[in-house]
Amino acid sequence: IFHTPPRLLDNRPAVSSEDPDFIFPVIDLEGVLDPNKRTWIVKNIRDASGKWGFFQVVNHGVPAIVMKEMQAGIRKFYEQDVELEKEFFGCDPTKKVVYNSNFDLYNAPAANWRDSTLYHMAPDPPALVEFSACCREIPTEYSKEMKKFGDLLFQLLSEALGLRSDHLREIGCVEGMVMGCHYYPACPQPKLTIGLGKHSDLDFATILLQDHIGGLEVLHWNQWVDVPYSFGGLVINIGDLLQLIWNDVYISVEHRVVAKSVGPRVSIASLFGTGLSPNPKIYGPIKELVSEDNPLIYKETTMQNYGARYFEKGLDGSSTLLQFKL
Template identity: 50%
Template sequence: MAAAMDASGAQEYDRMQELKAFDETKAGVKGLIDSGLQKIPKIFVRPADELEEELNHKRAQIEVPVIDMGGLDKVDQHKQIVEEVRIASETWGFFQVVNHGIPLNVLDEMLDGILKFNEQDVEEKKKYYTRDNTRRVIFNSNYDLFSSRNASWRDTLTLSFSDPHQNDSKELPALCRKSAVEYSKHVEELGNILLALLSEALGLEPEHLRNMGCAEGHRLTTHYYPECPEPELTLGTAKHSDPGFFTILLQNQINGLQIFFQNQLVDVQPIHGALVINIGDLLQVQIHA
């Protein structure tokens, strides 16, 4: 379909055509960088009012709570950890956990596997490129590419562990298969521990949230943020909240994650070996009920 013309005869921007053209490459944002581009496509440029709003936000020099889970099996420390989880969940909706039981090498190998997947030959990645959300393995750029106000500068690989019958790991990409399976096992265990702590923080029995079905499967959603030639014009992830119960987030050691707290932006400083816990919308309702 031909692009429309304005009164001066200049061709108007055809956003849908550009979105489709980008999606059809199946190469993601990494493909744009590999092509040698120097200016980001307009679909990634954030609106001027959004840029201005971000620049006007205050930056808070405070730190997200860090909770040490090392003494969880001791009665007194267990009570203290539950209380810290309650306060952090109510006040921040975010906290970091250390001494959580997942070996450091498992975390590092997970990050390395995802990096290798994204930086391999594009033809291999294209085998997994899809917008079919029923697939166990989904690789694409921006799940909401055709509905969001502007695209984010990232590529995403999602691996589903939601179906207990999905035991065949051969479906997973070879470069991150072993690390993803191992990480998933540990994260599931930690997720159950956190559900028990959150249940207790709500004044309920430890198994309450699990009995509600909160532990039924999970997805690993991994993001890759290639170098951007015009970083002042776009974001890797736009402002949002997570809709579920909670997210366990593994950061690399590059500072970039921010949360919105008391009308201020707060940097979530990377701690090697720590995991970030983000209380989702559904659990926030329970906490504040």
């Protein structure tokens, strides 16, 4: 079931991020509270969001020990006795902790080479008893750090658009957070499958913690580019909903994770949206970003409506945003 059709594999070798034409943006957040340094940081975020839709940050303030313990806890969950894992298995998107292999397993042409667990951590986190006993406390501690850093990130993203620093927070972009914890075992035939198929994220923005194994690739100028591992770094990408409310000023870019002959690879993606519960709030392009030169591109939608279309479509390599274009 893991043999991916060749049309979906796209086995072109990725360009190294050391290639001078494809240098992946890395932004140092040290001194972000200093007005002069912050101006430069915001400019770099603006450039990276417009050209790549992705960037990596260092000196972000999230303690290294918390990141290390979170990765260790997730690895421990997947490497425990399979009977203990089964307690969390399911495909019910309304559960606050759910473990499965692929959310679109019964609709996809092939299964991806990974296991995933989703933790709905905000605005209403799971009770401690809902977590596996082997890693019960670290997800809560890590999620608090992600929420704290997320507040800063969305301030900087607001300022990059020339808006008030609290604009994106006030419209609910930091209200909800889901942590997607992925485990990619070493694969004996990595050329025949994919770790995570080509897709863009449905949220406002994602903060990714990846380990040294690598495998994340970003589609840039129609070329797959390897995202380099940086010790202590966090990878940020713009989500579909942010591209929609930004009216294409910045972009949500397709990316994938290739299978590797080494591993396991562990990654933790913190996705910011409006939360698990239905939210009637309607999102459309921010009026300050619409003009005669930049006319309205997208229809309005709720997060739930967009998510339903996204999951119905599955990871087929196309963007759900196309369904919302005027």
